[in-house]
Amino acid sequence: MPPPPVPSPPPEGLPRGPWRAAVAHHFSVRHCGLARRADLLEAGFTKAELEADLDAGRLIMVGPNTIAVPTAAVPHWLGYGKKYDGHHLPLGVTGMAKDGRRARQLKATALMAPPRKAGPATVDTAFAPFWWAVWESGTRAALDGASALIAEGMSGFVLDHIEISVPLGARIHPHPGVRITQRRVLGPLRPGLPRVEPAMATVRAAQLAVSDRQAALLICLPVQQRIVRAEELLARWTTVRRSPRRSFLDAVIKDVCDGAHSFGELDFARFCRERGLPEPVRQQLRRGPKGRIYLDVAFECGLVVEIDGVQHSLGLAPVDDALRANAVTLQNRRVLRIPVLGLRLDPGAFLDQVAHGIRLMTRG
Structure with missing residues (x-):
């Protein structure tokens, strides 16, 4: 089912405030309480109108490209005023190394914001950090690894960062709590929230795991929860030429996908x-x-x-x-x-x- 069309601007001479609110709500419902600055401008916002809504607190800028819409359902990590200063990030990061290169590990409760109600509608803001990370990390960015699997519906795993992949040579913007990898082949993407398809995401999640035990878990969970079909995972694995733990993953993937x-x-x-x-x-x-x-x-x-x-x-x-x-x-x-x-x-x-x-x- 195609998404509803963006509300059309009112005739000249009529107030544009209600229309701007409707446009912001239109995008925020699709993106967990967030809207992309470029989408608002493309829909017909003028830069002056956008600045006015930010000044009035009707919109909240939480990144160079990302705007929160309070009337839709602002995730709990938003609400820092109209300007983005590079410090207020949507992952609950409480501190960073002095050189700014390493973020402290995050808790799952900081990664996933609970849905909040606003009037008669409810916007699920659980994946708002994922949208933020995709929009703020680089050109053609997409969720990958365990982050992509959780966006697909996987449960039973706690993230300590958001995994993002971008095409090789793409411009990237590092952020605490977000790991960005440039790849020659990004792989097929799923519609909606940009994310690598489950079979490839499972393989990469296992390759990037911090231990063999975690790698095995990240192979088992998506197969057992039917996020990815066993035959698709096995077929995808056969296309992987290099892997940091190839012999172990080869055995585990066969255990999970082809028991006999x-x-x-x-x-x-x-x-x-x-x-x-x-x-x-x-x-x-x-x-x-x-x-x-x-x-x-x-x-x-x-x-x-x-x-x-x-x-x-x-x-x-x-x-x-x-x-x-x-x-x-x-x-x-x-x-x-x-x-x-x-x-x-x-x-x-x-x-x-x-x-x-x-x-x-x-x-x-």
Whole structure:
């Protein structure tokens, strides 16, 4: 459905104040309480009218390109007068390094402003910082990485900055709390709030993660929440030529997107040999009645280890898992459950538990 048209200017001689308010509201509703200065001027505002509305407090300038519209629903981080002085930023930054190059880490509550009501209408201002960052960071800027995924609807992850990508050679404007990357290929963009499409954003989020654990989380969340389809992520990953943690991401993406193939490459017996543990008497890939894939491992002492694919936590899978594990326990066997991502992230800790289980079963 196309957006409504911009209100037309009134006939000459009639007051323009109500029309200017309607135009500002028109843009602010689409942009979480904000409007772009260039859009207002293109819609018919004169520079003198814009200055008059700023002087009167009807509009608030919060960046060289960005204006807040108080009557729409001003995000809680706005309201610093008509002029932008470069210090009042929409991310709740409480301080910066003396050289101005490094911003302190931000809290999620500072990144996401709650919606506020104004009269009969409600404007959701939650993504206002994203619009601000896109408009103020550089030419053809777009959200990328985890920021793009959150704008797409992903939950369960706390941002410590907004990730922006711009084309290589574009003019950029650094800001605290915003990380800007120039890229040769920006990738396909989604309509509306400019953001890189989910498959590419997922790959970049994992590449930019601060740890392997965070990288794995940023691969799992969008797939499990259906922000990106597994086959699309796998296809996008095959186009990536260089990556700072390629071998790890290759394994995790296969775990998440293609469980059967991933398990086929996972040799749990090799883990046991390297750790000095007895080799299992059975290592068999199994499929549950509802498509669940898991690696069934058994030791001569009676210990059973089940290595779960990423899909084990979805839907009613935990119920089926519990029923099967209970059935094995009733056969006087112990069952250890290991998520396949656990073997990627912390194999030592899980193998410690396997060793402990073997000792207990051998003594019994």
